[in-house]
Amino acid sequence: MAKRILSLWFPYLATDRLSKHYPELKNKPFVLSASEKGRIVIKAANLLAEQEGITAGKVLADARAIFPSIDDFKYDLEVINKLLESLAAWCLRFTPIAAVDPPNGIMLDISGCAHLWGGEPQYLKTIVKRLLDNGYEVRGAIADTIGTAWGTARYGSGFSIVEKGKQIEMLVSLPSDALRLETPVLQRIRKLGFRKIGQFINMPSATLRRRFGETLLERLGQAVGSYPEALHPIKPQQPYQERLSCLEPIRTATGIEIGLQNLLESICNRMGKEGKGFRTGIFRGYRIDGKVEQISIGTSRASNDPLHLFKLFQLKIQHIEPALGIELFELEASLVEDVEEDQEVLWNVGGNPKKIAELLDNIAGKIGMNAIHRYLPTEHHWPERSVKLTSSLDEKPSIAWPADKLRPLHLLAKPEPIDVMVQLPDYPPMLFTHKGKAYKLMKADGPERIEQEWWMATGQPRDYYRVEDENGARYWLFRSGHYEDGEVQWFLHGFFA
Amino acid sequence: MEGTAKKEIIKVLRESILKIEGFKSVTNEMDQPDCMLNDMASAFPYGRFPTGAIHEFISPTAACATSANGFIAGLLSALMANGLPCLWISTKRSLFPAGLKYYGIEPHQVIFIDVKKNKDALWVMEQGLKCNAVAVVVAELNEVSFSESQRLQLAVEQSRVTGFLHRKRPHKENTLACVSRWKIRPKKSYIIDDLPGVGFPMWEVQLEKIRNGKPGKWVFGWRDKQFVSIPLTPLQKIPVLKMEQYG
Known part of the structure; x- marks a missing residue:
């Protein structure tokens, strides 16, 4: 698709910003200045100041001579650049590609956007009106190339739209300043009496290169469209x-x-x-x-x-x-x-992983991802470490779930201390008290000793007993420590069905 | 001869009533998982454990809750035999995944959803029941209202997923739109030949309510990855019942 570029130019960007903030400045001439090479130079002047003959680039002292009571404010380049960026960001609603064009312009790549607003004239009118309503004086032009749009916005008449492929026709009528040239080159052009681009655009390129250097040809080519030029969008375009x-x-x-x-x-x-x-x-x-x-x-x-x-x-x-x-x-x-092709990796037979994933997404969206847990076995005997969480739906256990050791159906997150009555050391308990309630134990299995894994943690081993009380409820108790070492403590850790 | 013909007619009529009420008859034996509760067959409509319905379990104590989870795990192993996963929703979960292996379940086939509120648990359960890619949805919570249970029942009628609503220590045992109400209590473990130690888990299974079936009381144990039924001997039966009636 042919590219269409819209160049926006804010001739009074800095001063408009100030009068927006301080409405009392609206009807007064004022300037913004900054010190440069030991002098205070005017960087921006509003329309009223310009009518008095005070323009940007003059020394403040000269301006004071013309208009003694002129207001002067500090010029802050950073603030202006930020403002420009936020204006470009605002323009994103009109096109996905917007770029800043310092010091006081914005470039929009509007290829394929304008028809949504009913054509280019309507599109340009909408943007300009919204900006004017916002208090910014603005000029704009649409053309095929960045160069032509830039020049037309600043030196053309009002709001012009350069039709497709008509760059040269537009350029011939524009002054030489419309080419974005550096000052020395521009001065040389003027010295030779070239006021308009049309006066030299058809000259042989070898002559132009010899007289004015490579940059002129480059700029000319960019304006006509024979030389490539890219925008640097403020927001890189997302592929999706x-x-x-x-x-x-x-x-x-x-x-x-x-x-x-x-x-x-x-x-x-x-x-x-x-x-x-x-x-x-x-x-x-x-x-x-x-x-x-x-x-x-x-x-x-x-x-x-x-x-x-x-x-x-x-x-x-x-x-x-x-x-x-x-x-x-x-x-x-x-x-x-x-997207993974639906392989039956997760569930051995049948199953529809896509449907499950969609169900879980739905749950995660409402309750949170951290509510969903799935466990895999690990090679640890210590009960708390024998299972691990997995966040993936497709991960399969690397080892089989151990089936040789009985594990309780309910496990307390933290073992709770209990008081125990034991006939003889190393015998299973006869009675235990938990939270003030005594449980008389009738049957017991054990002990099953589980040692601490010394490479991970140090501490006492646990001797686990599976016990059943007189009502048939089954528990998993353990004793921490050895009797010969004196201190032993009993804990309730789980419940069997 | 006439008697048997009448019986046939009554049987056909009964089945058509069941169909109207939403119980689908088993057309293909292979489709229906065998829940191994063969000794309870007389209690169920069509003589089979009703799948594609919501079952309610009530556990008044923590020990009962553990037993009920064990019983549910036993049922799950049959229902998950088709390889579909299970959703286990709880408000205060203490279930240890590795403990499920004993009941013939691969614990990684169970997806645990841990929520804080009853309301969230019911929402997740409803979502799960609507999804026919899961075999079973289990929810452990305490309070459910009748209208909430109706929503769950509507969800399963579409998807034919089986749901277990396990109510732990509910304040009130209110009526729900569930197909059944179970109470599971732990019983002294089953020991062969008076060997020492703790034997196989045993539960007293009380089916308080079953739609189109006959409630009753049974004793089941879990041994070698299946349910084993132990007939209620008069010696066991009398003291237990008396205690309950007067206590």
């Missing part, structure tokens, strides 16, 4: 991103849902063809008051099923605050992974 602008601001949940469905369908369609899927997705709504509302989702397996993803987003749509309305929706897949 879809946008949907609305004719009317959207304020209802139903409207948001429809927008989301549309976006999901187109993005999933593309992902399906490429074999990719969402792991993380962000859905943004650009509100007309300039705020951006966003919700995000995560999946446990890459998915490009629009219905499933919609369900995940749906749980969060209520968190979007549309306020006066949302004018642009944007869906971005910030983490994309290859």
Whole structure:
């Protein structure tokens, strides 16, 4: 597709910013100055000051001679650059590619965007009107190349649109300043009497190179379109991103849902063809008051099923605050992974891993990922360490679950100390008291000694007993320590069914 | 001859009533997992443990809760034989995954969802029951209202997933829209030939309520990865019942 570039120029960017903040300055001439080479030089002047003959580049003392009571403020380049960046970010609602063009311009790549606003004239009018309403004096021009758009915005008449392939026709009428040349080159051109680009554009390139150097040819080529030039967008384009602008601001949940469905369908369609899927997705709504509302989702397996993803987003749509309305929706897949073909890796036979993953995503979306646990065996005898958590749905146990040792169905997270009556040392207990209640034990199995793993931890070994009380309830008790060492402590650790 | 014909007619009529009530007859024996509770067959509609329905378990004490989980684990091993995973939802979980191996379950086939609130547990259970890629959904919680249980029942009617609602120490044993109500109590373990030590787990299984079936009381043990039934001998039966009636 042919490129179309919109160049915006803010002739009074710095002063407009100030009069926006201090409305009382609106009807007064004032300047912004900074010290340069030991002098205080005017960096920006507002329209009224310019009418008095005070322009940027003059020394402040000279300006004071013309207009003694002129107001002077400090010029801060950093603030201006930040302002420019935020204006470019604001322009993202009109096109996904916006770049700053220092010191006081913005470049937008509007290829394929303008028709959404009913054509280029309408598009340009909308942007300019919104900026003017915001208090910024602005000029703009649309052309095929960055160079021509830049020149036309600054030296053309008002708001011009250069039709496709008509760059040269436009350029011939523009002054030589419209080529973005360095001052020495520009001075040399002027010295030779070239006021307009048309006077030298058709000269042989060898002559131009000899007289003015390579830069002129480069700039000329960029303006005409024979020489490449790239924008540096403020926001690098995401490969998986879809946008949907609305004719009317959207304020209802139903409207948001429809927008989301549309976006999901187109993005999933593309992902399906490429074999990719969402792991993380962000859905943004650009509100007309300039705020951006966003919700995000995560999946446990890459998915490009629009219905499933919609369900995940749906749980969060209520968190979007549309306020006066949302004018642009944007869906971005910030983490994309290859979709795994449905192999029956997880569940031995049958099963539908995709459905399970979707169910778990749904649960994770509402309750949180940390609510879902799946365990695998580890090669440890110590009960607390004999299972480990896995976050993956597809991970299979590396060793078989041990079946030779009986383990309780319920295990206390922390063993609880109990008082025990034992006939003889190393005999199983006859009675134990837990939380003030005594349990008379009738049967016992054990002991099963489990030693501390010395390479991980030091401490007493545990002697586990499986016991049953007179009602048939079965417990897992252990004694920590040896009798010959004196101190022993009994604990209740689990329950058998 | 006439008597048997009448019996046939009654049987056909009964089955058509069951169909209207949502119990599907077993067309293919292979489809239906065998829950090994053969000695209870007379209690169930169609003579088989009802799957694709919600079963309620009530445990008044912690020891009963452990026994009920053991009994559920035994049922799970049969229901999960088709290789589908199980969702185990709890509000206060103490279940130890490695302990499930004894009941013939591969613990990594169980996905545990630990939530804080009853409401969340019920929401997750409903989502799980709607998904026919899981074999069973177990939820351990305490309070469930009748309308909440109705929602669960509606979910399983579509997907035919089996659900176990295990209520631990509920404040009130209110009626629920479940197909059955079970109470499992631990019993003295089963020992062969008076050997010393703790034997195989045994439970007193009380089926308090079953839709289109006959409630009753049985004793089951778990041995060699299956349920074994132990007939209630009068000697065992009398003291237990008396204690309950007067206590």
